[in-house]
Amino acid sequence: MSFTYTFKESLAGFKRNRAATVITIFTVSIALLLLGVFTIITINFGQVVDQIRGRMDVEVFLKEGLTLDQHRQTGLQLKAIRGVEDATYISKEKAAEIFHKEFGENYGDMLDVNPLPASFQLKIHEGYINADSIAAIQKKALRIKTVDDVVYRKALLALIDRRAQAFSYATLFIGIVLGLSAIILVANTIRLTIYAKREIIRTMKLVGATSMFIRMPFVIEGLLHGLAGGIIASALLGVSYAFFIAPISEDLLLNIPVNFSFYLFLVGLGALLGLIGSVLSIGRFLREALVTHAYRI
Amino acid sequence: MIEFHNVRLSFGEQLVLDRANLMISEGEFVYVIGDTGIGKSTFLRLIYMDIMPTFGHVRVGGYDSSTVRRHHVPYLRRSIGVVFQDYRLLEDRSVAENVAFALHVTGAKRQMIASRVHKALSEVGLSSKEHAMPADLSGGEKQRVAIARALVNDPVILLADEPTGNLDPNSSRDILAIFEKVNKRGTACIIATHDYSLLVQRPGRVIKIQNRNFYDVV
Numbered sequence: 001m002s003f004t005y006t007f008k009e010s011l012a013g014f015k016r017n018r019a020a021t022v023i024t025i026f027t028v029s030i031a032l033l034l035l036g037v038f039t040i041i042t043i044n045f046g047q048v049v050d051q052i053r054g055r056m057d058v059e060v061f062l063k064e065g066l067t068l069d070q071h072r073q074t075g076l077q078l079k080a081i082r083g084v085e086d087a088t089y090i091s092k093e094k095a096a097e098i099f100h101k102e103f104g105e106n107y108g109d110m111l112d113v114n115p116l117p118a119s120f121q122l123k124i125h126e127g128y129i130n131a132d133s134i135a136a137i138q139k140k141a142l143r144i145k146t147v148d149d150v151v152y153r154k155a156l157l158a159l160i161d162r163r164a165q166a167f168s169y170a171t172l173f174i175g176i177v178l179g180l181s182a183i184i185l186v187a188n189t190i191r192l193t194i195y196a197k198r199e200i201i202r203t204m205k206l207v208g209a210t211s212m213f214i215r216m217p218f219v220i221e222g223l224l225h226g227l228a229g230g231i232i233a234s235a236l237l238g239v240s241y242a243f244f245i246a247p248i249s250e251d252l253l254l255n256i257p258v259n260f261s262f263y264l265f266l267v268g269l270g271a272l273l274g275l276i277g278s279v280l281s282i283g284r285f286l287r288e289a290l291v292t293h294a295y296r297i
Numbered sequence: 298m299i300e301f302h303n304v305r306l307s308f309g310e311q312l313v314l315d316r317a318n319l320m321i322s323e324g325e326f327v328y329v330i331g332d333t334g335i336g337k338s339t340f341l342r343l344i345y346m347d348i349m350p351t352f353g354h355v356r357v358g359g360y361d362s363s364t365v366r367r368h369h370v371p372y373l374r375r376s377i378g379v380v381f382q383d384y385r386l387l388e389d390r391s392v393a394e395n396v397a398f399a400l401h402v403t404g405a406k407r408q409m410i411a412s413r414v415h416k417a418l419s420e421v422g423l424s425s426k427e428h429a430m431p432a433d434l435s436g437g438e439k440q441r442v443a444i445a446r447a448l449v450n451d452p453v454i455l456l457a458d459e460p461t462g463n464l465d466p467n468s469s470r471d472i473l474a475i476f477e478k479v480n481k482r483g484t485a486c487i488i489a490t491h492d493y494s495l496l497v498q499r500p501g502r503v504i505k506i507q508n509r510n511f512y513d514v515v
Contacts, residue, residue: 005401199385199387200387202385203385203398204398204402205347205371206345206347206374206385207375207379207398207399207402207403207446207450208371208372208373208375208399208402208403209371209402209403210368210371210402211367211368211371213402213404
């Protein structure tokens with residue numbers, strides 16, 4: 001099969017179906033642009049959520065009357081719990097210091113003994129900062145005989161989890177809808193091209209063209225639709241980013257991942273969606289376009 | 298070379314051929330006649346395996362309709378040239394491009410395409426119209442382009458479906474003369490027609506399709 005000939009035929013398809021091609025590329029580029037924007041929002045939302053989760057403190061309060069060695073042993077046991085990255089020891093004296101710093105008052109002014117318990121502040125592994133994992137850590141920590149109580153902001157964590165999950169589903173749904181729209185658009189345009197070229201296809205079959213030879217120009221045409229849509233979407237995103245988002249991104253404390261790889265991803269995604277659209281369309285409509293001739297005696 | 302063995306063909310409830318048998322040898326010049334709608338075009342389509350028999354089998358060269366795989370059919374068609382009454386030219390391509398098209402689909406090299414297109418066009422007397430567009434040609438010229446396209450792959454069989462149906466008597470004579478020349482080279486020509494004047498101009502074997510079967514007309 002001559003690649004040059006196939007490629008030329010694909011480009012000819014662009015020209016023959018100019019209006020449909022322009023509309024498809026434009027709409028695919030809008031769909032990809034929206035996909036790009038949603039991806040950025042999703043990544044940023046994920047980062048914000050991670051930041052909030054990163055600040056999630058899990059405090060383990062120890063019982064009164066333990067020796068320093070028991071405190072040290074408890075620290076080791078806590079560190080051994082799966083999901084705990086580190087355990088920072090806060091002695092009764094250190095706790096009093098913190099209390100004084102935060103509230104400006106000294107327990108000695110009111111009480112004879114230091115009522116603040118010694119504790120450990122747990123640092124949790126990134127993958128374990130969610131309601132279920134922290135609840136499991138809490139359960140395990142409470143099983144240690146020297147531990148009095150384990151405290152964390154349970155309600156806030158559950159809320160973050162719920163919101164993050166809902167947001168993930170929403171963005172996934174929107175992403176699927178946009179992706180499918182792009183595929184359907186390309187498939188429809190390829191279908192129009194197939195109908196417009198059905199006589200050529202029939203002649204191709206007559207003179208001995210293989211199925212692959214007939215299909216390839218349509219596959220490439222669909223791929224080019226997606227590729228062009230991806231390039232336009234990247235350009236639009238680049239312009240929007242440079243003029244509207246970049247100047248305010250620092251104020252919004254956003255880390256927007258718009259770089260060359262992201263543009264490349266968008267172009268690649270466009271090509272992939274175009275390819276899927278054309279392959280789906282060819283299988284179905286090429287047969288339909290030819291079947292209309294088959295029953296003529 | 299072409300063999301129809303107990304062929305039955307139906308489209309839904311409409312029976313076109315019923316236990317039809319036929320043999321066509323290499324290099325024969327054959328006319329296929331019969332009433333309109335009797336199945337002449339269908340007969341040709343069975344030969345280039347555009348449709349397959351409902352029962353029985355058609356054998357063309359080494360290809361048998363009952364065993365051939367779909368992806369092998371294009372290779373059979375490269376050894377068969379087909380010409381239609383309505384020419385089936387690609388209107389957006391020049392004469393040379395229309396003829397070259399049959400070679401492009403086989404993946405032929407560019408240099409070879411140029412020389413074979415030139416040869417095919419000179420064989421049908423259209424060398425001077427290489428760059429003309431189909432819209433600028435007469436009916437007879439369009440049919441000659443279609444024949445050049447059918448011949449460019451050096452087929453062993455040339456099928457023609459009412460090739461003179463849209464032509465005046467002079468053009469019909471020219472077309473028949475081309476078929477005769479091609480046949481002399483050893484290519485079997487099978488012409489479906491209801492223009493019986495052709496049979497007088499260039500006698501050949503005549504097969505009549507009647508009562509869902511083939512009959513040799515002596």
